[in-house]
Amino acid sequence: MNFDLPADRSSIIKVIGVGGGGSNAVNHMYKKGIKDVNFVVCNTDAQALHNSPVAVKIQLGDALTEGRGAGSKAEIGREAAMESLDRIKEVLSSNTSMVFITAGMGGGTGTGAAPVIARVAREMGILTVAIVTIPFRFEGPERIDQAIRGINELKDHVDSLLVINNEKLREIYGNLKVSNAFEKADDVLAIAAKGIAEIITVHGYINVDFADVETVMNNSGVAIMGSATASGENRSREAISAALTSPLLNNNEIIGARSVLLNITSGTEEITMDEISEITDFVVGASSRDTTLIWGMGNDESLGEQISVTIIATGFKMNSIPELYVGEKGETHCSAA
Secondary structure, three states: OOOOOOOOOOOOOOEEEEEEEHHHHHHHHHOEEEEEEEEEEEEHHHHHHHHHOOOEEOOOOHHOOOOOOOOOOHHHHHHHHHOOHHHHHHOOOOOOEEEEEEEOOOOOHHHHHHHHHHHHHHHHEEEEEEEEEOOOOOHHHHHHHHHHHHHHHHHHHHHHHEEEOOOOHHHEEEEEEOHHHHHHHHHHHHHHHHHHHHHHHHHOOOOOOOOHHHHHHHOOOOEEEEEEEEEOHHHHHHHHHHHOOOHHHHOOOOHHHHHHEEEEEEEEOOOHHHHHHHHHHHHHHOOOOOOEEEEEEOEEEEEOOOOOOEEEEEEEEEEOHHHHOOOOOOOOHHHHO
16 A cells, blocks of 8 residues: 655654554644654554545555554564565655654554664664653553563664653643543653754744754663643743653653753743743753753744743663663563552
């Protein structure tokens, strides 16, 4: 099954959703909008691809799965991606300098195919960033264990790896309805991709070019993220303080970061110079003296009087993701909250 590339101008940045979870996240990003990126969805499930609003679609393993999905088997996802290597390379060869690979790890297609796609992208000289999730605890131990195995494979094929533990969303949002929980997971993935991509693509008063971001993200290891919004008189301090204490940071402090990417977005009430200084000073104070700070500004009218701050800190080791290192099967999930 072939889907044509869109006729509109190509961006140097592609966001690729792999499998059901990754494709849902990319569909969500597509609807929310990330400035000047191209979206791609890859799946073994033909019906899910058909229902996606994203123009560029890759049917993985058409002959192998006949469009019926991977049946939660990572080896099927891997084989499906291998079958479709030529199509993957074709899409990536179109003016691509940076790729975000997003997947909900634990299922068959995302877990198996994401490392294959990442390896191909990196072999093509593309800056490769993976933004993936560990399942909610209620999804079961087998799915979580499969996710962890997939992440340990994926880490060897990316420049930067950002892992979001969905269980952390319970600490932020409480006992959500199941549909809302998955929507929040999609939203966090979108915030992460948007936070990095729009530092490059949004040209405001403070511009950052691709080379700057490439310098700090190339071979940068594990990344951690925090994001928050705030309004009112002390909105800048409240937003950056909340971002730096987000449960998504896995209790890591950014003082261990090699570099920090900071995205500041304001709405109808434009941010002031003093507010920017307060935010950047706060970050500098929380990080080490030799940490590289790259930051950009954006505007999103839907924020109203709020400002949004997203921090991506890079250069961490795999032990900053505690879920990957706790105990044997079963024990991992008790500590994943």
